[in-house]
Amino acid sequence: MEPKPPRRRGRTTLIVGVAALLGVVAGTATGYTIQADRAPTALPPLSQQGLAYPAKALPAGTKVTPLYEAEDSRVRTDGDLRKLLLRRPPGVREAPQDYIADGWSPLAFYTSVADLPSTTFGYLAGLDFRRVASTSWDQARDHMTNIDLVQFRSGPNMGAKDLFADQTAYSESLGGMGEAIRNSVAGYYWVFEADHEPGFLPHHARALAQRGDVVVDINIFDSKPIAATEIRDLAERQLERL
Known part of the structure; x- marks a missing residue:
C-alpha cells in the first residue's frame, strides 16, 4: 500500500502570493508619487447631509440609541474571533x-512557511496586522478544509483591503476571474485546474472575502475534483457569521 501524499495546506496559498503582494506595494507607491505632484484638492465639508448619525440634530440631553449589532460588525469582530x-x-x-x-x-506562525517569511512578516506587520483565527478539518480520505479570519487594527492603513486585493489578484493569476459570493460586496471563489505536482493534493478551491477589518480566506484541497457549490456554500455561511 502506497503512503498517502502529504496534504497541501491553505497557508501556502496565502504566502505564495507574496510576489503579487509586493507588486501591490509598488503600485501604491507609484500612486502616492503621482498624487504628490498634483495641486492640492479642497476637501468637502466634514458634516455632510445624510451621513451623520443620528441623521438630524437632537435636543441637548437626548439619549442616542446605539447601533444594532448587525449594523456595527465590530461589535462581533472585537470579541473572540x-x-x-x-x-x-x-x-x-x-x-x-x-x-x-x-x-x-x-x-510568526502565519508567515513561517512563506518563500520569503521575513518579507511577508514585515509587510503584514506594516499593515497593522492584528490576529488570525484559524480552523482546519479532514473530511473523507483526502479532503481538507482550512478557514482563516485575518484581522487588522483600525488606523490609517487599510490592511484588510490591501490583503484582499493582493490575494484576489494572485488567485486570478492562477484561475482567472472568480465567481462573486452572493450577498458580498467584496468576495469571490475559484475552483482551480488540477495541479499534479508530486507530493501535493492536486485539486484546490479557494474563497476570499473582505468584511470590514477582516479578510476571510477559505481553502479546500482534495485528491478528487471539488464542486464549486461546496466552496461557495462555505463562503456564504462563513460570511453570515461576521
Whole structure:
C-alpha cells in the first residue's frame, strides 16, 4: 500500500502570493508619487447631509440609541474571533496544523512557511496586522478544509483591503476571474485546474472575502475534483457569521 501524499495546506496559498503582494506595494507607491505632484484638492465639508448619525440634530440631553449589532460588525469582530469561525461538520475530525495554536495563528506562525517569511512578516506587520483565527478539518480520505479570519487594527492603513486585493489578484493569476459570493460586496471563489505536482493534493478551491477589518480566506484541497457549490456554500455561511 502506497503512503498517502502529504496534504497541501491553505497557508501556502496565502504566502505564495507574496510576489503579487509586493507588486501591490509598488503600485501604491507609484500612486502616492503621482498624487504628490498634483495641486492640492479642497476637501468637502466634514458634516455632510445624510451621513451623520443620528441623521438630524437632537435636543441637548437626548439619549442616542446605539447601533444594532448587525449594523456595527465590530461589535462581533472585537470579541473572540474564534467564535465566528464555521464549526466543522458533525463527525468530522479536526486536522492539527503546526501554524494553529488553540484556534489562533500568530503572525510568526502565519508567515513561517512563506518563500520569503521575513518579507511577508514585515509587510503584514506594516499593515497593522492584528490576529488570525484559524480552523482546519479532514473530511473523507483526502479532503481538507482550512478557514482563516485575518484581522487588522483600525488606523490609517487599510490592511484588510490591501490583503484582499493582493490575494484576489494572485488567485486570478492562477484561475482567472472568480465567481462573486452572493450577498458580498467584496468576495469571490475559484475552483482551480488540477495541479499534479508530486507530493501535493492536486485539486484546490479557494474563497476570499473582505468584511470590514477582516479578510476571510477559505481553502479546500482534495485528491478528487471539488464542486464549486461546496466552496461557495462555505463562503456564504462563513460570511453570515461576521
